[in-house]
Amino acid sequence: MTPIVKRAMLRAIALCAVLSSTPSLAEDAAQQVVPAPPAGKGEVVFFRSGTLIGAAISCAVHENGAKVSSLPPGHYFVLAAEPGKHAYSVKSEATDTLNVQVESGEVQYVSCHVKMGIMAGRPVLGPASEADFKAKSLKAVDASKTAPAASAPTAPAAPVSLAQ
Numbered sequence: 001m002t003p004i005v006k007r008a009m010l011r012a013i014a015l016c017a018v019l020s021s022t023p024s025l026a027e028d029a030a031q032q033v034v035p036a037p038p039a040g041k042g043e044v045v046f047f048r049s050g051t052l053i054g055a056a057i058s059c060a061v062h063e064n065g066a067k068v069s070s071l072p073p074g075h076y077f078v079l080a081a082e083p084g085k086h087a088y089s090v091k092s093e094a095t096d097t098l099n100v101q102v103e104s105g106e107v108q109y110v111s112c113h114v115k116m117g118i119m120a121g122r123p124v125l126g127p128a129s130e131a132d133f134k135a136k137s138l139k140a141v142d143a144s145k146t147a148p149a150a151s152a153p154t155a156p157a158a159p160v161s162l163a164q
Helices: 003-021 025-031 130-134
Strands: 042-048 061-063 066-069 075-081 084-091 095-102 107-115 122-128
Touching: 042 084, 042 095, 066 075, 084 122, 095 107, 095 122, 107 130
Parallel strands: 042 107
Antiparallel strands: 042 075, 061 066, 061 084, 084 095, 107 122
């Protein structure tokens, strides 16, 4: 087999694997649940698309040096936050920080993607819209991997309480 044929076969196998692991649109709609913010708080929804680019790079979100949650490719989590200014960061070989103004009763959206770095990819946080979030096929982060204020609801019938 020639190298070109081998590469084509590997790409086809990889594409089949990705397509077979993608949930249906009905499952996606049921999984992407953002409950209303708790009384007197706002929410920040962090999400990361499921692309293979930068998949090995961590997108662990921190606030004030404390880890809020890891954000694997194709996942999201919801963070209940007090109104006011918040600085969320991610890092690898460099640290990226995004300042977010949280308002009571409002939901903000933040995306994480991986850019090319000198030695390795580097995660970057950026503001996003609800439409950006809903356009992605995402799963909630496992609740065991999030801080108490963060939530990863899994079904619309039973939203998780975000009260601390």
